[in-house]
Amino acid sequence: MTQTGSIFRLEGVTRRYDDLTALDAIDFEAEQNEYISLLGPSGSGKTSLLRIIAGFEKPDQGRVWFQGQDITDLPAHERGIGFVFQNFALFPHLTVFENVAFGLRNNVDTVPGVEIEKRTRDAIEMVGLAGLEDRVPDQVSGGQKQRVALARTLVMQPKLVLLDEPLGALDANLRDRMQIELRAIRERLDVTFLHVTGSETEALAMGDTVAVLNAGKVIQSGTPDEIYDTPASPDVALFLNRFNIFDGTLKGGHFAGPFGDAPVATARQNAQDRYAIRYDRTQIFDPGAKLPGPALTARFRASEYLGSSIIFLFETEDHKTVEVDHHLSFGDPRDLTVDNEYVLSWDPAKAIVFGKEGSK
Amino acid sequence: MTIQTPAKEKTHTFRLLAPGVVWMILFLVAPIMMIVYVSFWTQTTFSINSTLTLDSWKNFFGSEAYVGALWTTVRLWLIVLALTFLIGYPAALYVGLLVKSKTVSTVLLVLCVIPFWTSFLIRVLAWRPMLGKEGAINILLQKAGIIDSPIEVLLFSELSVIIGMTQIYVVFMVGPIAFMLGRIDRNIIEAARDLGAGFGRIFWKIILPLSLPGVVVGAIFVSVMVLGEFATSGALSGRKVNLLGNIIVTQVGSLKWAMASVVGVILTILLGIVVAGFLRIVDLKREL
Structure with missing residues (x-):
């Protein structure tokens, strides 16, 4: 052979x-x-x-x-x-x-x-x-x-x-x-x-x-x-260390998670329902601002300066850490006050969703 | 924090060294000098006085028995050294390298040391009922029909001394070698395998060179002990084998201090040469 x-x-x-x-x-x-x-x-x-x-x-x-x-x-x-x-x-x-x-x-x-x-x-x-x-x-x-x-x-x-x-x-x-x-x-x-x-x-x-x-x-x-x-599963997304991953429920083209309800275009087959959004696609807004998608309220905890970008670390109400990667070529980062509440949002079309209802 | 001046550091070093230096001078250097000195004293049958003479030295090198003892000592030492290496190395290879579990290897090393729980003399004398004319080995061989009459050369011969010494000292070879083998990074052996080397090549090119410091330490242990031996040869040779150590014992026993000192000096020089020779093979300070 x-x-x-x-x-x-x-x-x-x-x-x-x-x-x-x-x-x-x-x-x-x-x-x-x-x-x-x-x-x-x-x-x-x-x-x-x-x-x-x-x-x-x-x-x-x-x-x-x-x-x-x-x-x-x-x-x-x-x-x-x-x-x-x-x-x-x-x-x-x-x-x-x-x-x-x-x-x-x-x-x-x-x-x-x-x-x-x-x-x-x-x-x-x-x-x-x-x-x-x-x-x-x-x-x-x-x-x-x-x-x-x-x-x-x-x-x-x-x-x-x-x-x-x-x-x-x-x-x-x-x-x-x-x-x-x-x-x-x-x-x-x-x-x-x-x-x-x-x-x-x-x-x-x-x-x-x-x-x-x-x-x-x-x-x-x-x-x-x-x-x-296109990570094939939440585990892959997790190892890439570039995604915020949330638990929730996927039902009828909508994902209900800690950020409320988000429309889902396509989802990948997976045993658990998970929602992944890349760090650099997550954006920071003041409370009350106009959002491009779902709203996740979180407290700003710390930032990490990496040279070409800054990583902002947020803590959600259920004590989960959410990271936002702001590339400095997209302009100066916002001045954030530690322990203040902000709203994180993103374009729902950019999210990668896994769930029992997903196709392949 | 204060910065120490070199001079202050020097006095510190000296103070730290002082106890050791004093100890060594009192109990090592002084006695050796004394032995050298006494070897030149004048010995008469019943007394000894400090008039310097070369008589004892001439006596030693003029006597076939004494010079013969020197060669017997060297010969037995070389044979025992070779045997402890040939028997000890494979054992060490097994304990230190081939056994994967650290626990098993520790247990095996402890087993090697168990004979030391009894006294040295008992271990030596235990060979008599093993090797004797009606000893265990002869009985077994006769019962098995391998021999008709007992092998007499087994006991009270040079052979019995060699067997006894090898058994007693082989563990001093196993220990250091097993230790060195245990320190070899297993990845190195796998790397050699990966590069296409078979077991034989790996042994000669990697394992043996890397365990050489252990072999040298083991050889020094065995040499120092075998060269100074007198008990095993006394107990197992029936006085047929006389080593330098035995001569010292008999000379001291008959109060011939000068002659005993001559043999002592010769033995010390011999040991010095042997140890220095081994230390030339590997730089132990670097390897250990």
């Missing part, structure tokens, strides 16, 4: 730890040559999934396919899948050069010494570490360790590279730079990257495809804009 176009495929992969089901019959297929980011909160099973694809763990049920072959029972060192560890896992007793050359030297296939030398130098150069070959991991910075880990994996020319929260251990500045570089390196090498992360901004920024994992299931996968604009 061969497959075209897809690099790896998971078929009903299930993994349990005692009572805990970490992965619940996951089906997932990844196209060749793309950057996939796998977004999930901690405990969603994302690391388990990577470890199963890499071969460090076996699924309790299901099969793993890689380049058209069933590799479920193949040991990790025969799979040819790269893995970049969160803590880098460099060999502390070997120099940068020997760390990168390790795979070539100790692989099942013998690689001639001249080729080892050349490929290792190329890989070190590619990640911008030329000159540091003779240092040991303790003598390089966090960002450089990350590069060593990457070079060590890429020198083996894998077709699939798994990255387990690779930017988690780096500071914000470095993270942004590495994001760009990771994408550039991937494009140059024509490989598939599967990047696991708990950060929604990272997942959206990096992925050609974003898959959202929750409670051991892939709950949505698609391009970043698809995920961002």
